[in-house]
Amino acid sequence: MKRRHFLGLLGAAGVTLTTGTKAKASDAADVAGLPNAFGVLFDASRCIGCRKCEAACNTVNELPKPDKPFDDLTVLDTERRTTATAYTVVDKYTPKAGENPVFRKIQCNHCMEPACASACFVKALKKTETGAVVYDASLCVGCRYCMVACPFNIPAYEYNKALTPRVMKCTMCYPRIKEGKLPGCVEACPKEALQFGRRRDLLNIAWDRITANTDKYVSHVYGEHEMGGTSWLYIAPKPSFAALGMDEHLGTTPAPELTAGALTAVPAVVGIWPVLLTGLYAVSKRKDRIAEEEKKAAVEAAIAKASAEAEAKLAEELTKAEVAGKRRIEVEVKKALEAAAKTSEGGEDA
């Protein structure tokens, strides 16, 4: 295929992206705001690393027993992440040598506008009115885009199951919430390092606590705005959230806004795969650097520049294209988009 033909297709994608409605990801749009959604406030200054939350999570979710028992605190000496059999883990950090360690509980943050849900084209992941992001294994096709999309690296996959592997992550104890109970981890915490309640109430409590102890806490509620806000909120003692291994550069744009265009504005099967993949690529890059926004702008600018000239040619191209040729176009477009993305990335680094 000739170069200008790629550009033509590229232009078509660009036109639909830029002229399409400002739709958010379909799932996120359904739940925008969720004024009464629940959340959990984690106060790292209160956590003592006892692992009672891990044990409770294991029991409540009927997960297999771990190799080492939950009262074995030597586990904390290794940095861990969530797995298909451990929806939550507690990690130990020592921000200042010689001082007491600080602990962080890791689990699904239940984003207000979840990247995983927006990446899921079969809607197996869904943000519910309770605030919990839940998973329906019967819909899941096992593509694992949710794992790529998650800015917090949470969903895990049952790789060891040959026939019915599932994506596994914290459910915020959705079934228990529906019964009016507390999530298992919250109920088990001896120190109320975990507090359950309406997200808006938790924000007030978090800020009251920070204001009353400005010398103790970092003046920031992690999750209030990160990635458009999360149902799980964190406050931490000084010096920083980064000292607890948390990414302080995620930005405040909800993840779906990066992929929303891809999901809603390109209807044709011809176009959806490359665009979706580019969107996902953008999300995963975002984990590394906030400079992603600049890149996105650069990509859009490049696409827009080519679009005017290319629009007419696209129509021409599409009418000409035989059914047999479509497959070839698809491959070429993908290559072109990747090349465009790489070019803009390279230009930015230079």
Place this chain on the structure above:
Amino acid sequence: MKNAKQRTGSLLVALALLGAGGLLSLMAGGGAARAQGDDKLRADILSIDELKKFGPLTQPPVVFLHDKHTAALGKQKQFYKKECGTCHLSDKDGTMFLAYQRDDKPMDADRIKETFHANCIGCHKKMAEDGMKAGPTDVQCKGCHNGNPDVASNWQPLVVDKKLHYRHAATQAESENKCGACHHIYDEAAGKTIAAPAPEKVPGACVYCHTESGTDVKGRKPEKIRSLRLATHGECVTCHRSIAAAGGKDVATGPTTCAGCHGPLDQKAIAETSRKKVPADADLRIKRGQPDFALVRPVKAEKPLVGADGKPIKDYGMPPVPFDHKYHESKNETCVSCHHAALTSCAACHTPAGDEKGGYVPLEAAMHKVEALQSCAGCHAAQQKKPECAGCHASMKKGVGDVSQCGSCHVPPQGALEQSVAEFMERRDKDAAAMAPGLAEKLLAGKRSETATIAVEDIPETVTLGSLAKDYQPSVLPHRKIVLSLVAGMKGDKLAGAFHATDTTVCQGCHHMSPASKTPPRCGNCHPAVEGTAATPRPTLKAAYHNQCMNCHTAMGISGKVADKAPGAKPVPKSTDCTGCHAAKKN
């Protein structure tokens, strides 16, 4: 010694002092640097990064070891007779410039670079040609511009504490103007700085004029006031060297190397020498005519106030604060601890509304700002961080947040004192200043100086916490032992005594937010036993117990340690040691 007294005027230090004797001190200095033990940890690391003010550096800064260079110079008697002059230029009067191989005139980036390159490498080359060990001589940048040096800094700031001040004053005791040897003032008529003629003329700490970055005073001659760094290095080091030069190696003098003042081991040695040289009964007070007691005046209304009934009402809000100045001096190492910018009254800079002079910190905040170490509340809050205090105070409100404590400082005058205080507040003249110390002393007379609590037999010996017992057996709290060990930790602490004003104040560490009494309410009265799904700021009972006990143990640094001195005493349970507090249930 004579020199030291005259050395007051010029910008930089007289190099004329440096003679053969200086060489000896240099060699001694080399020894001191080595005595730091670990050569990889040094106090003399200078980072040559002057070009950074012209933009980002293209090479890593050069790590320059000053003591190593001066020690090497000291050994090369024949070759380096110029000593400091080898690296530092002086003007026609013999005043040395502290910058390397140049005067204090501004210089562009290329010339600064050239100065370093030509002189450093040139000197190294010359030494190498003469068959001596020398620094890098080649043109490979990394030889000097090493981004990963194998040395690290253990530099410590130097504080002239009361003992060191005493020792310096003692060496000057015989001189006609002992304060003036170090403290100088600017004389308008003479147009230069002169030795402070009398103790009460001493402007105070060096930092009051010699700010961190130095200042320019328009119309003054010279206009420039050196930075604290230049002033102290110029004056202190030169004086130490001049004494050594005049008296030879038998005369004890202060350090002249970087490590000598800023090395942790040398600082320890200085403290040790002070301990030996300063008699135990010596009066360490730094006297400048300050009062023993002061009465701190709250802000007075600008216009006389008249009540609804037409009668005049008290036009100041709070009673004045009686302040034991002498006692506070004994608890602080320097005047700068409180008088951080000048030896004037706080109100001179911190006006009621806040002013540029005082960094827009208003008078009220200057006294109460919890984050500032120079404020009353800030310094007291810092005292609460001591392990013995931190157990209770870690979770308590600090400073003005705790309004119940206002009366601890703003002592309400009783009886006849009420009239005297009112009179003091009305007067703004010298008489008021004269009556303040006596009045303050009387107001302070009623304050406690030792923490006490209710009679031992009234303190319950144990308290059983069992209302939540489910997975574990009830927790039996050794209540009396805890109270008594807390009180023992405050023994002899006048600050604690003054603020723990009643016998039940110490109880408030745990029994907070409720009226102080011998029989405080149960925790469960306020803290619900069951955690609901509606978040509230008040912890539930389980969290309240755990927070209170565990936070205290952690803050006091006794978690997991044996704190009790009795034989066979058990360690204080760690936060994660459940059965340390409540025994496991047997099913």
